[in-house]
Amino acid sequence: MSEKKKMAKSDASPASKETPPSATPKMKGDKVKVFYGEKQALMDVDLDIKPNEVTALIGPSGCGKSTFLRCLNRMNDVIDICRVEGKITLDDEDIYDSTLDPVQLRARVGMVFQKPNPFPKSIYDNIAYGPRIHGTAQSKADIDEIVETSLTKAGLFGEVKDRLLEPGTGLSGGQQQRLCIARAIAVNPEVILMDEPCSALDPIATAKIEELIDELRENYTIVIVTHSMQQAARVSQRTAFFHLGELVEVGDTEQIFTNPNDSRTQGYITGRFG
Amino acid sequence: MTDAIMNSKPSTEIRRPTLTGERLKKRYAAERRFRLYGLGSILTAGLILVFLVGSITGTGYTAFLQTYIKLNISFDAEFLDPAGTGDVAQLASADYGGMVKKNLRDNFPEVTSRRDKRKLYNFVSPNAGFDLRTMVIDDPSLVGQSLDLWIKASDDIDMLTKGYVDRTLEESNRRVSDTELVWYDKLDSNDHIEARINTDFFLKADSREPEEAGILGAVTGSLLTLVITLLLSFPIGVMAAIYLEEFAPKNKWTDLIEVNINNLAAVPSIVFGLLGLAMFLNFFGFPRSAPLVGGMVLALMTLPTIIIAARSALKAVPPSIREAALGLGASPLQVVTHHVLPLAMPGILTGTIIGMAQALGETAPLLMIGMIAFIVDVPGGFTDPATVLPVQIYLWADSPERAFVERTSAAIMVLLAFLIFMNILAVMLRKKFERRW
Numbered sequence: 001m002s003e004k005k006k007m008a009k010s011d012a013s014p015a016s017k018e019t020p021p022s023a024t025p026k027m028k029g030d031k032v033k034v035f036y037g038e039k040q041a042l043m044d045v046d047l048d049i050k051p052n053e054v055t056a057l058i059g060p061s062g063c064g065k066s067t068f069l070r071c072l073n074r075m076n077d078v079i080d081i082c083r084v085e086g087k088i089t090l091d092d093e094d095i096y097d098s099t100l101d102p103v104q105l106r107a108r109v110g111m112v113f114q115k116p117n118p119f120p121k122s123i124y125d126n127i128a129y130g131p132r133i134h135g136t137a138q139s140k141a142d143i144d145e146i147v148e149t150s151l152t153k154a155g156l157f158g159e160v161k162d163r164l165l166e167p168g169t170g171l172s173g174g175q176q177q178r179l180c181i182a183r184a185i186a187v188n189p190e191v192i193l194m195d196e197p198c199s200a201l202d203p204i205a206t207a208k209i210e211e212l213i214d215e216l217r218e219n220y221t222i223v224i225v226t227h228s229m230q231q232a233a234r235v236s237q238r239t240a241f242f243h244l245g246e247l248v249e250v251g252d253t254e255q256i257f258t259n260p261n262d263s264r265t266q267g268y269i270t271g272r273f274g
Numbered sequence: 275m276t277d278a279i280m281n282s283k284p285s286t287e288i289r290r291p292t293l294t295g296e297r298l299k300k301r302y303a304a305e306r307r308f309r310l311y312g313l314g315s316i317l318t319a320g321l322i323l324v325f326l327v328g329s330i331t332g333t334g335y336t337a338f339l340q341t342y343i344k345l346n347i348s349f350d351a352e353f354l355d356p357a358g359t360g361d362v363a364q365l366a367s368a369d370y371g372g373m374v375k376k377n378l379r380d381n382f383p384e385v386t387s388r389r390d391k392r393k394l395y396n397f398v399s400p401n402a403g404f405d406l407r408t409m410v411i412d413d414p415s416l417v418g419q420s421l422d423l424w425i426k427a428s429d430d431i432d433m434l435t436k437g438y439v440d441r442t443l444e445e446s447n448r449r450v451s452d453t454e455l456v457w458y459d460k461l462d463s464n465d466h467i468e469a470r471i472n473t474d475f476f477l478k479a480d481s482r483e484p485e486e487a488g489i490l491g492a493v494t495g496s497l498l499t500l501v502i503t504l505l506l507s508f509p510i511g512v513m514a515a516i517y518l519e520e521f522a523p524k525n526k527w528t529d530l531i532e533v534n535i536n537n538l539a540a541v542p543s544i545v546f547g548l549l550g551l552a553m554f555l556n557f558f559g560f561p562r563s564a565p566l567v568g569g570m571v572l573a574l575m576t577l578p579t580i581i582i583a584a585r586s587a588l589k590a591v592p593p594s595i596r597e598a599a600l601g602l603g604a605s606p607l608q609v610v611t612h613h614v615l616p617l618a619m620p621g622i623l624t625g626t627i628i629g630m631a632q633a634l635g636e637t638a639p640l641l642m643i644g645m646i647a648f649i650v651d652v653p654g655g656f657t658d659p660a661t662v663l664p665v666q667i668y669l670w671a672d673s674p675e676r677a678f679v680e681r682t683s684a685a686i687m688v689l690l691a692f693l694i695f696m697n698i699l700a701v702m703l704r705k706k707f708e709r710r711w
Contacts, residue, residue, distance in 0.1 A: 075600065080524055107603030117594035119613060129612075130602045180598070187602055 024092075026051040026191060026221040027072060027109075032086035034067050034076065041067050044086070045247045047240055049191070054213060054222045056236035056253065058229060060268065063242040065225045069193050072223065073109035074102040090191070107134055110189035114196040116176035118168035118183070123160050126168045126179055127151060130187035146186050154182035155212055174205025181212060185220070192216065194224040198231065210235050229269055233257050241265045327690075334683025340472035340485060341427040341435040343398060343461060347377045348420035349410060355417055365410055365417070370403030374425070382457065393454055399426040399485045424468065429484040429677035434458060435469055438676055449676065475684065479652045480666065484677030487670070489688050491652045495565055495645070495660030496634060496692065498653060502569020503576055503633050508626055510573075511580030515622075518581075519588040520610050539578035546575045547639030555643060562644040563659040571639045576629040583625020587618040620704040627700035631693055637664040663689045 025048035034042035042064045049055050049072075057065035067076070074095060076082040088095050095105050107130075118126050127147040131137040137146050147164070151157035156178045160171070168179050177197055184192055194213070198206040213222060213235050226232050232239050233253060240250040241264075249262045260266045267273055353376065354368040355361075378394050379385065385394050402425050410416050430449045433439050439450050450458070461467050479491025522528045550571035554560045560567045591614045599609040640646070646665050653660035661669070663685065670682040 073601070075597065078596075078600065103603050103605045105603075106601060110603075111597075111601035113594060113597055113601070115594055117592075117598040119595065119598065120617065129599075129604075133602070133604055133608055133612075183598075183602065 024051075025049055026091065027223075028087075028089045028092075029068070029071070030087040030089070032068065032071060032084065032088060034064070034071060035083040035085075036079070037081040041245055042071075043245045045242075047247055047250060049221060049223055050238065051221050052217055052219075053238055054217050054224060054236040056232035056239045057223065057225045057242060058227075058232050058239060058268070059242035059248075060273070061227075064245040065240075065242045066195055068242070068247075069195055069223060069225050072191070072193055073106050073111055075106075075111065077102055107187055108189055109191045109193060110184035110187055112177070112180050112184050112192065112194045112197050115200050116173060116180050118171070118176050118179050120167060120169050122165045123151075123168045123171070123179060124164040126183050127186045130183060134187060136188070150182040150186040151179075153185055153216070154178045155208065156182055172205070174201050174208060177201060177205070177209060178212065181209070181216075185216070189220065191221045191223065194222065196225050196227060199227060206231070229257070241268060243268070330683045330686050330690075332683075333680055334687050335680075336436045337475060337680040337684035338472050339436070339469045340474065341432040342424035342468050342470055343427050343431070344422055344466040344468070345377060345381050345398075345425050346420060347374075347406065347423045347425070348380070349373075349406075349416045349418060350376070351418040354410065362411060362414065365414060366407065368407070368410075370407045370410075371400070372403075374398060374403050374406065390453060393451060394457070396428055397431055397454070397457070399428050399483060401481075401483055401486045402426055424470070426474075426485055427467075429675055430454075431458065432485055433676050435467060436680075475681070479650055480648060480661065480669070481650060482648075484673075484675045484681060487678070487681060489663075489666065489685055491649060492661050492663045492666035492685070493688065493692070494652050495568075495649075496662040498565035498656055498660060499568040499572060499640075499662055500630060500634060502566055502656065503572040504626075504630060506570060506573035507576040507580050507629065511577050511626075511629075512584050512622060514577075515581045515584030515588060516610060516615070519585050520614065521606065535578050535581050539582060542638075543575050543636055544638040544642065546571055547642030549574065550639060551642045561657050561659075563647045563649070563661075564657045565653060565660045565662075566656040567643050568640050568645050568660070568662065569656075571643060572633040572636060575636065575639060576633050579629035579632065580622075580626050583628065584618070584622045587621025587625065588614060590621060591617045616707070619707045623703050623707070624700060627696055631696055634662075634692060634696070635664055635689070637662075637668060640665055663692065 027049040029045050029047040029049075032042055032045040032047075033040060045064075045068055047055075047068070057069060059065045070076045071084055071088060072095075076084060084096060090105070090108065093100070095109075119129065121129075124147055127150050128137075128143045131143055131146050137143045148157060151160065156175060159175060160179075168176065171179060177200075181192075181197070197213075198209050201209065210231065213224065216222060217237075224232075224235065236253045238250065239253045239256040241248045241256065241260075241262075243264050249256065249260060249265045251261075256265060257269055260269065350373065353373050355364055357364065375391075375395050378397065379391065382394055385391055405426065406423075427435070430439075431454075434450050434455075439448060441448075441455065445452050458467070474486065475488045477490055478486060478488030481487040518528060518531065550567060554567045554570055555562060560570075595613050595617065596609055599613050600606075604612065640662060645661055646669070647659060647661065648669065649659050649661050651658070667682055667685045667689065670678045670685060
């Protein structure tokens with residue numbers, strides 16, 4: 001594990017090389033404010049999410065990092081009292097525009113949740129559900145192919161290929177979470193949001209997921225919320241530190257963990273609070 | 275701040291919980307007592323159930339038997355078809371009651387006085403003539419023949435066979451007189467008395483004659499009524515629950531609706547009957563005593579139960595499933611129809627069956643819309659006059675004839691069987707839906 005950490009750290013500078021500096025942000029938050037009823041949960045967050053990078057959102061509990069994440073695919077819409085102000089764009093398109101259909105948005109911005117939540121259906125149906133409702137695959141053969149490639153990408157195909165018709169809820173925790181990732185990528189989103197995807201998993205399953213995230217970066221833009229600073233350091237290229245609803249600091253992971261600008265960031269990553 | 279805590283004096287001694295002695299004994303005793311109470315309640319409930327079912331079966335099982343008397347019946351051509359035309363209309367309008375009486379007199383030549391003859395006629399069911407008429411119309415070649423036939427006995431003789439007539443009582447206190455007993459014993463010693471399975475009980479509707487009264491009319495009425503109730507209350511109830519639970523904004527209006535639904539569930543059922551009387555019968559002018567209206571009234575009564583059960587079943591579906599589907603880009607409708615509803619279905623079905631079982635046992639609201647009428651025909655449709663099982667039980671329990679006592683219990687047994695059947699159906703449906711998921 002520590003080896004990997006070192007690797008990620010030493011990778012940090014090449015990582016910035018991998019991404020062309022001219023790359024326009026995939027998603028962009030501009031003065032994003034979120035209110036739950038009267039309470040303001042997020043204050044004026046400006047955050048760019050660059051394509052084909054892993055952006056980690058860190059910070060103590062209740063700092064608003066999950067809230068921000070859920071703004072990116074309008075999952076906050078389902079909470080009655082939640083109100084979002086400011087502007088969030090996906091490829092320069094305002095995602096809170098009244099003409100934009102949140103359902104279409106969520107097909108472009110997928111999500112993986114904290115607790116593995118496979119549907120109580122077969123593994124096959126779990127993966128096939130997204131393509132089916134979006135009509136991206138018509139024939140049985142198309143769907144078969146999507147199921148296989150998605151499971152392969154999620155590194156699960158070898159483990160489950162003989163029991164695709166068994167319920168997805170029968171898998172182990174780590175396998176379930178990879179199934180959820182496979183389910184998300186079966187829709188072929190542009191961005192994948194991950195809300196503490198490893199918090200319910202053991203270290204071995206966590207390592208597998210982290211490896212997977214690193215591979216997925218090639219084709220997807222990933223935003224991950226995590227409580228583990230080691231994880232942020234291992235998997236991300238950019239890190240954003242949230243505190244009390246504010247975006248305190250954002251920068252290359254390497255820089256945030258070695259040379260933070262803000263004393264609060266310094267305090268959090270060295271474990272003085274949080 | 276921390277210094278202050280550090281400097282405060284530690285307590286004088288550390289108290290650890292003791293694991294022996296009085297407290298432990300008390301705890302064990304309390305646990306034992308609690309278990310005993312639980313066991314006691316289960317046993318009490320079980321005993322009450324056994325007593326209930328036992329007493330009903332004990333009084334009711336004889337209703338499934340009916341006494342028949344073997345008589346020599348001659349289908350006298352002079353009596354049935356004096357003109358010798360062989361015309362069916364003529365055969366149908368003949369006096370079969372008179373023919374039965376004549377045959378009774380022929381079978382008992384020793385009976386001569388008017389009073390005794392009347393007693394003799396009382397031996398067979400007043401409807402025996404109708405059965406013979408059916409036989410003749412089905413097969414006109416019977417005319418002129420003479421056959422030994424088993425004729426249905428009257429309810430008094432039936433009671434005598436089943437041992438409900440106490441021979442030790444004084445004659446004036448008995449439904450069966452001494453002379454009748456003599457004739458009966460004569461028939462019995464000749465093996466001319468037989469108790470057979472009472473198929474008429476399951477195949478006929480109500481009658482004033484206990485030996486002719488059957489349950490089929492009420493069962494059909496209940497079935498038709500429940501079909502209407504289910505067709506109305508299930509879709510409306512489930513849609514209302516889905517809307518309230520999944521789509522409606524949470525504000526004071528939905529709160530008000532929720533409070534009202536909960537209150538409606540507690541409204542006495544007779545109020546729904548009055549509502550049905552005022553609305554469906556008086557305002558809309560729907561037919562009285564019809565399963566259509568009965569079903570509508572019971573649907574009103576069942577709706578709150580179904581809505582409440584469906585809402586709690588929907589609530590029990592973990593939110594993570596909704597999030598998962600939403601996160602994949604499913605529309606709110608797809609989330610409900612593909613995921614939430616199938617998962618909630620077993621719970622919704624259980625609630626619906628409970629509501630239906632309630633509706634099946636309901637009498638009061640149906641009295642208001644005229645379903646208490648005495649109806650001799652099996653209803654053939656939703657607008658025919660009908661009665662339902664609990665009302666039939668009430669009607670029979672109210673009848674003076676001794677033979678209706680056992681029929682009341684038998685009707686209760688049929689009602690219970692109906693309920694058990696519905697519950698089995700509910701369990702099977704649950705199993706089916708659960709296996710799919």
